[in-house]
Amino acid sequence: MLLQQIMNGVTIGMTYALIAVGYSLVFGILRLVNFSHGSVYAFGANSILFLISLNIGIIPAILIGILLTGILGVLIDKTALEPLRKKSAEGITSLITTIGVSSVITNLLIARLGSQKKAFPALFPTGEIIVGSIKFTYTQIGMLVISLALLICLLLIVERTKIGLAMRASEQNITAAKLMGINVNFVISFTFFLGGMSAAIAGTLVSSYYNMAYPNMGYTAGLKAFAAAVLGGIGSLPGSLLGGLVVGISESFAATVLGSEFRDSMAFIILICVLIIRPNGFLGKKSIKKV
């Protein structure tokens, strides 16, 4: 029973980690909490559901949906955030802009698709493997494998490729990166693209796990993923994974031990405790404020 709860928590926690990556990468470079990320996640799941309903086959629909969501991420950056960077506006203006973007995306989805929950097809065959007392459904295994593979991919991109090097350089010092000839705006757009894509993949996995998708799904998932990103140390990819797992497991326990009402606020309770005790998260670097 205990192991089963951990297993369920890990499965859902991995998808939080995937969403958290988007927050983490963007925060690393821009020092901005991208509040629109939750709605990007919802857009991913809902657009894929919409594409599937067009009967173009499940795999092409998912691939196109993921690509579209990535492009949406770039679009958000280009239309709403880049002009603010050019003006070198205060941080709060960007923050409020992303809240606005989130409101626009979510409510356009509601207006076009309706706010009701719609059935999402299962992506993995039904069935389960029983190891000892734990039950692994194929869906859970599929989610775990895909999320883990994707996280490793992202880590490799950031650590091993040239664009990843540019991302890390921009993260350390955006002005110095510019002086070294890095096209910072491209790097930022690429970051948004990566974030959008991984959010769309997470959206697909979660929707098929719960068998439903709806426009408002991004709100709580986004907040929990953000909590996960902060927990693990925002700006750090392994931190996102750790944070996602902590949120997922604690949520799964809260739902069984305390009652399902506690599920959604568990992430915040942990988040607030961690922020007060260790504001930089588990794996975050300490930031020094220069006067």
Next chain:
Amino acid sequence: MRDKKISFNNLEKFLYQPSVFMILTGAALAVLLIVPWLGLNSYLMNIVVKVAIYITLALGLNILVGYTGLVSLGQAGFVAVGAYATTILTKVYGWNFFTSLIVCVVLAAAVGIVIGLPSLRLTGTYLSIITLGFGEIIRTVIIVWEPLTNGPMGIRGIPRPALGGITFTMANSGMYYLSLLLMLLVMLFCRTLVRSKTGRALRAVKGDETAAVMMGINVTYYKVLAFVLAAVISALAGSLYSTQLGYIDQNTFTFDMSTIILSIVILGGMGTLRGMVIGSIILILLPELSRSLTDYRFVIYGLILILMMRFRPQGILGWKSRLPYPIRKTVIERISGPQNQTADDGETNHA
């Protein structure tokens, strides 16, 4: 361009002359007092009351966002505290609405302190996230604490405020005058606050926290104070809002509500009082009047936020006032007094 600025400056100077300002305020008050006799139907009157309540809420958030520079994304949580405190005391325990307000203020202040305390360690975005988390936790508390809050079922039939045999209802315009009174009191309070020592300290914290510390301002104290004031004002408005609605549950106080309040503050102009009025009128009145836009209402809110941040981050009615800062004569005397004295001393020493 320059001419335009100068004429605008003159206009501002003209409008803020004590005599002109008094006349304008008097006229505005007179109009506000006769609103119930304009023959608006009950639907419109409900919206007018809602606008007044949202102006009050925006004024509360404005103390945080506009003057202290702390972005709170959990205002709905404070509103919920006030609404539930009053509702439970009046409906379950049969208290008078106005007595329950005292408890509501005390409770909100306590909650404000609790939420303000993390600001000891956290700044900027992290603090905003804490407030957001707080808003969500309050909703969970409402759901879980079922014996007291009736959980997800909500509370129905909230009694109207009554005092000395008179019940303040929508029909006898009592609700309107009550919300108007609260709005005006809060406005007066904010105006006094901004021009006081406390207000100057709050603005110093917004301007530059480090510099404020250097000037000997107890930054922590003023931040927590800002949270307490915002919480109390929001809770009071929330109490009134609950009696207007007559029914509350946890979904009355969602993140959307916090977004609307924040949008009002930003649209109108952070750090101004006039902005809160125009912001509420635009954001509450317009969507209600154009029912066909209901589906796209929050899309419009979002667009307003984006466009305002892009083109006019200071808000519609936000501008850098060119009027001299109204420092009271006693303060000037206190500041300039000793200076003259030292100058005199210096001279005498030289002589």
